[in-house]
Amino acid sequence: MIDVLYFAWVRERIGKPREAVETQATTVADLVEELKKREPRYAAAFADVSALRVAVDQELADFSTPLSGAREVAFFPPMTGG
Amino acid sequence: MIDVLYFAWVRERIGKPREAVETQATTVADLVEELKKREPRYAAAFADVSALRVAVDQELADFSTPLSGAREVAFFPPMTGG
Amino acid sequence: MSGAGGVRVQREAFDLGAELEAFEAATSGAGAMVSFTGIVRDDAGGRLDRMEIEHYPGMTERALEKIRADAMKRWDLAGALIVHRHGALRPGEWIMMVATAARHRKAAFAAAEFLMDYLKSRAPFWKKEYTSDGAEWVAAKEEDEAALTRW
Amino acid sequence: MSGAGGVRVQREAFDLGAELEAFEAATSGAGAMVSFTGIVRDDAGGRLDRMEIEHYPGMTERALEKIRADAMKRWDLAGALIVHRHGALRPGEWIMMVATAARHRKAAFAAAEFLMDYLKSRAPFWKKEYTSDGAEWVAAKEEDEAALTRW
Numbered sequence: 001m002i003d004v005l006y007f008a009w010v011r012e013r014i015g016k017p018r019e020a021v022e023t024q025a026t027t028v029a030d031l032v033e034e035l036k037k038r039e040p041r042y043a044a045a046f047a048d049v050s051a052l053r054v055a056v057d058q059e060l061a062d063f064s065t066p067l068s069g070a071r072e073v074a075f076f077p078p079m080t081g082g
Numbered sequence: 083m084i085d086v087l088y089f090a091w092v093r094e095r096i097g098k099p100r101e102a103v104e105t106q107a108t109t110v111a112d113l114v115e116e117l118k119k120r121e122p123r124y125a126a127a128f129a130d131v132s133a134l135r136v137a138v139d140q141e142l143a144d145f146s147t148p149l150s151g152a153r154e155v156a157f158f159p160p161m162t163g164g
Numbered sequence: 165m166s167g168a169g170g171v172r173v174q175r176e177a178f179d180l181g182a183e184l185e186a187f188e189a190a191t192s193g194a195g196a197m198v199s200f201t202g203i204v205r206d207d208a209g210g211r212l213d214r215m216e217i218e219h220y221p222g223m224t225e226r227a228l229e230k231i232r233a234d235a236m237k238r239w240d241l242a243g244a245l246i247v248h249r250h251g252a253l254r255p256g257e258w259i260m261m262v263a264t265a266a267r268h269r270k271a272a273f274a275a276a277e278f279l280m281d282y283l284k285s286r287a288p289f290w291k292k293e294y295t296s297d298g299a300e301w302v303a304a305k306e307e308d309e310a311a312l313t314r315w
Numbered sequence: 316m317s318g319a320g321g322v323r324v325q326r327e328a329f330d331l332g333a334e335l336e337a338f339e340a341a342t343s344g345a346g347a348m349v350s351f352t353g354i355v356r357d358d359a360g361g362r363l364d365r366m367e368i369e370h371y372p373g374m375t376e377r378a379l380e381k382i383r384a385d386a387m388k389r390w391d392l393a394g395a396l397i398v399h400r401h402g403a404l405r406p407g408e409w410i411m412m413v414a415t416a417a418r419h420r421k422a423a424f425a426a427a428e429f430l431m432d433y434l435k436s437r438a439p440f441w442k443k444e445y446t447s448d449g450a451e452w453v454a455a456k457e458e459d460e461a462a463l464t465r466w
Contacts, residue, residue, distance in 0.1 A: 008218055008290035009301050058223035060286070074220060074288075078304035081248065081287035082202050082260060082280055082420075090369055090441035091452050140374035142437070156371060156439075160455030163399065163440035164269075164353050164411060164431055181332010188354065195356035198349065198427075200420065203339065205346035269351065269431055276349075277424050 007076035013045040028054050029063040089158035095127040110136050111145040166236050168243025171228035175251040187245045187263050194242035194265035198272040202259040211295040217250040220288035231282040239271040284308040317387050319394025322379035326402040338396045338414050345393035345416035349423040353410040362446040368401045371439035382433040390422040435459040
């Protein structure tokens with residue numbers, strides 16, 4: 001069970017800020033593939049992953065990052081702080 | 083007649099902040115030579131001109147700067163603003 | 165925590181003068197203090213109603229702490245402060261501030277620029293602008309990503 | 316005069332927060348504001364009683380105006396402010412400040428560093444430190460002169 005969080009336009013497209021996901025995915029990319037199969041709005045949100053950033057347990061990560069033991073995965077567009 | 087001003091340790095060595103000087107000097111360097119002949123404290127203050135800076139009419143200048151028409155010449159150590 | 169300052173993420177406005185006074189008072193031996201303040205700019209020709217800043221509670225604080233710690237390690241600083249707002253902000257309001265203090269100005273300037281470069285693209289904030297024409301997410305700038313390569 | 320801000324030479328202390336608020340309010344369209352503040356530092360191990368700053372009335376204002384005008388010409392600034400004190404200052408007191416405002420942070424940072432580099436060795440101020448051991452003029456640093464070559 002992994003908490004999956006969405007921010008900014010990813011949150012808007014998927015229509016919720018977070019959800020608990022039952023998954024056997026071993027990497028972030030695997031998780032993305034599983035999510036895309038759920039519903040068209042997921043497929044739309046993840047259509048171009050080069051436009052997305054990901055954090056695993058609140059640390060910036062890559063799509064190839066393993067999920068072993070991860071409790072929280074977040075997807076969002078490039079950050080615009082400052 | 084030129085107003086000659088002294089700042090910081092130049093002022094302290096010469097013992098006054100300013101004086102009116104009757105001079106025929108054509109450059110700053112000439113004026114320095116005239117002043118050095120006045121009294122030992124002038125000679126001491128101007129002993130090492132590389133340690134001094136000069137302004138003519140409130141603009142930074144060189145020792146070779148001509149004095150034609152100048153009303154005010156100031157001598158001081160390198161500046162330490164900020 | 166090393167040095168004066170720290171990091172804060174808050175919805176409320178901050179008082180820049182009071183922040184700088186308190187920060188400076190907590191530093192010792194610093195001869196130089198640099199601050200940067202980001203202001204909501206109306207690029208929509210007077211049509212900007214507000215900017216809404218979303219962030220990732222938990223990760224935001226961790227990211228800011230890390231950026232601050234990296235700066236403290238890299239330069240000999242007496243302190244570093246980061247304050248960043250979230251929520252709705254009007255044109256002219258202050259979005260965020262950083263302050264750095266050091267013995268000499270060079271380190272204080274460099275560290276403040278470093279904090280800003282990392283805040284821009286490594287802290288989980290997202291901005292949405294609301295104008296009379298609708299709402300739009302502010303896109304990240306390539307030059308902000310490129311700015312990181314100099315450190 | 317172009318842009319917000321200006322130059323001031325004064326004996327009185329200044330209120331940094333009030334200065335920055337007023338400066339920012341006078342700029343328009345600026346998304347970034349940078350400030351630098353110089354603080355009297357006790358390098359004499361707690362023995363510094365005060366620093367006395369002498370200046371060249373008349374030339375000081377001209378020199379500061381020129382430095383400010385050069386910065387305004389060189390970068391696209393919404394404003395630039397220089398406030399410099401003279402007279403006797405105690406350890407911990409603020410000696411001077413500069414502030415710059417621009418659309419983007421890069422110009423604001425660069426212009427503030429430029430102002431400081433020129434203030435250090437092109438504005439007619441001299442500092443004398445009074446400690447329990449006596450009084451001494453602060454010597455100009457070679458690195459401050461060298462800093463000008465980068466502009």
